[in-house]
Amino acid sequence: MSMRWGVLATIPLTFWVTLALMPPELAQIDEKHVLWQASSYGVIEIARNLTRDSHPPLYYWLVHLWWEIGGFDRPYAYRVLSILLGLTALPLAFQLGKQTAGPRIGMWAVILIALNPFYIFQLFLIRMYGSVIALGAASTWVWLLLLQRPSPQRWLAWMILQGILLFTHYYNVLLLLCQIVILGLYRPRGWHIGLMISTLLWGAFGLWLLQAYAGSLENTVRNLSAIPVRPRPWEVLEHFWASWLTGPLSDGHFARAAGLATALGALAVWICKEPRKRAPLPVQWRLIGMVSWLPLAMGAGIALRWPFFGARYFAMVLIPFLVWVITPIALRARWFVITFLVPGLISLPAMPLIQSFPDAGDTKEIAAMQILGGEDPILIQAWWHSLWPEYPRFRSYDWNDPRQRAIVLSQHPSFWFIGVTLYRGNWEEWVTDLQRTHTVDFYTEIDHFVPERRATVIHFTRKAQPVRWDPFTVRWENGLQLQAIGRIDESAKPGHPLRIALRMSTDRPLTSRWTLFLHLVDEHGQLWSNWDAEPEPGVQHWAPGQTIEVHRSLLIPLYTPPGRYRLQIGWYPTGAPGFPRLPLEGGASDSLIIGEIEVHPRVDPARVGSLSAGPVEVEPPVARMVQGIDGWRLEVQVRWRSRSYARVSGWQVMLRTPDGSIPLQRAYRIPDATVVTPGWLTEIWISPPLSGTRPALSVLEILYEGHRIIGRPVWIFPADTGWVYGWVFLNRFPR
DSSP: OHHHHHHHHHHHHHHHHHHHHSOSSOOOHHHHHHHHHHHHSOHHHHHHHHTTSSSOSHHHHHHHHHHHHHOOOSHHHHHHHHHHHHTTHHHHHHHHHHHHHOHHHHHHHHHHHHTOHHHHHHHHSSSSHHHHHHHHHHHHHHHHHHHHSOOHHHHHHHHHHHHHHHTTOTTHHHHHHHHHHHHHHHOOTTHHHHHHHHHHHHHHHHHHHHHHHHHHHHHHHHHHHTSSOOOOHHHHHHHHHHHHHHOTTSOHHHHHHHHHHHHHHHHHHHHHOOOSSOOOOOHHHHHHHHHHHHHHHHHHHHTTTSOOOOGGGGGGGHHHHHHHHHHHHHHHOGGGGGGGHHHHHHHGGGGGGGGGOOOSOOHHHHHHHHHHOTTOOEEESSGGGOOTTTSTTOOEEETTOHHHHHHHHHHOSEEEEEEEGGGHHHHHHHHHHHTTTEEEEEEEEEOOSSGGGOEEEEEEEEOOOOSEEEEEEEEBTTSEEEEEEEESOSEEOTTSEEEEEEEEEESSOOOSOEEEEEEEEOTTOOEEEEEEEOOSSOGGGOOTTOOEEEEEEEEOOTTOOSEEEEEEEEEEETTSSSOSOOOBTTSSOSSEEEEEEEEOOOOOOOOTTOEEETTEEEOOOEEEEEEETTEEEEEEEEEEEEEEEEEGGGEEEEEEETTEEEEOEESSOOOOOEEEEEEEEEEEEEOOOOOOSSOEEEEEEEEETTEEEEEEEEEEOOTTOOOOSSOGGGOOOOO
């Protein structure tokens, strides 16, 4: 009874340890794919999409159901689902160990698995592997019971587990095949009926494979072949052994050394130490060995033909393998079992490193959308460009899905589009057609060392009819004329677009191309936002006397203080850097003030932990590592407000590293103004490219007028290092 209470006590303990180690807001590329599918498609569409991917649909369906129930929009909510599913492995590990060699072995299995970094990592990963660990233990436990004391209930339970395993991960087939073959050899009571019913499940799985095999195999081979490693079968086994001991985030050299040392120590104990009880190892131990080693051997053999070698693929045999390893050791020298904890305990501190390693985007792309775009949704051509869930306020939709595209266009007055620059032929015509009904007020192209990751980022705002037209007659020197101004928005909030319309004409044919600029300036003439673009159609296509209605929108950045602003328009030759400008008739000026607008403050509640100093209040910063074309940088989002006059230039953001202090710079230039703002202003600060030889714990400081307000610890990755969880021996690739 006391052991059972001990098992129950490890469940909340493991839960809290996992919560402490997991990255709450971050999602890696594979996790993002799960969230993308689960939140963007229905059950049937998910299954259809996964026929071109690498996994069966059951886990994706569970995540979709979780999303339907709670409508969660943060990664940690989905990590909690994975944790809850995977924690069932703890009591199952006890039952499997107890069934194999008694309750002491079961308790050892629980202790080792609860502190195992491989298991904990799979728990909080938004993937199916935590569930697979639990399902593999359950299937093996029920299978052992069938070999000893078969019953209809156990046959039914094993059958259900078969179906769940088959539709959760393809590698589970290896475990189930071994179990079926051994059942056929031992032939327990009811075996023929049980195996006949199993054929129905395998038939359903075969129908799935007919649809999914070709696409999944092609997709997986293409993706995994990009990894510059092709291991031999014995390296696959070595990889699994080291990952099992040290976890997938440990340094590869340490993993190999720790794995070898532990294996040699266990072998020495086995050879030199006599068992305390002169009884042979139980037959269950040999059976557990067969269903652990045979799937591993088959998976290692697959690597000869296909590049499938991740240790996580063998998650279904993690607990059976653990029980098989510790049983003979515990019967000879119980104290030595503790040494299996040591490599994992050393590796656990490496897990928080993943919190600083987001996958999405590029420095310029992220910074622009964070301080310009408010909460507008994003239409994504390729899911790897999705900023959600690293940046939860951005909701991503699939541009390739006509239904989702229609939802965004009909329900949102403004939105972002991120297209793969390499595939611009697929979306360029759509962008051109869309400008009949929408204006473009932001456009940039993001470079990346991976061609498919190069992105074109565009912000669209739906055109609207003005509430009134105000006559406004003015003429420029080349014959361009303004006739009236259409008032659509009289005010705006930071993060939202401001829309106007202009009725224009020309009194003579124009052969040159001219760009129309729209500026938002304060009372001192400082520029806060602008959008420069040729009208559609260009002025060279205007017929003399023809009235052209030109629609414009202007994104109001989140760093814009509230107050009254002027709108200015003017012209300059297309291709010029903004100057020389076209003078108005008479040469009085080269820009025209067409009115004023009110920018209202963003009044949001302060986050817990905000701090005040002098006239300013600042929220806890959000820091992330982002990868640009020139290396890794630290990006920091800072939100602040002032109760009395505060200088924009008074702010500093510094990174204190073991190698010295590094000042960060604003991602976008902000006028050096003195402001009073009841609402929050949002800024993005970015470090220069970071370098180093190892991850380092640094301190992020936010200062105002030289006084430190906030100091936060932050993990920094070296610029020449990438961490992956698929290949533990080569998890540090030189860039």
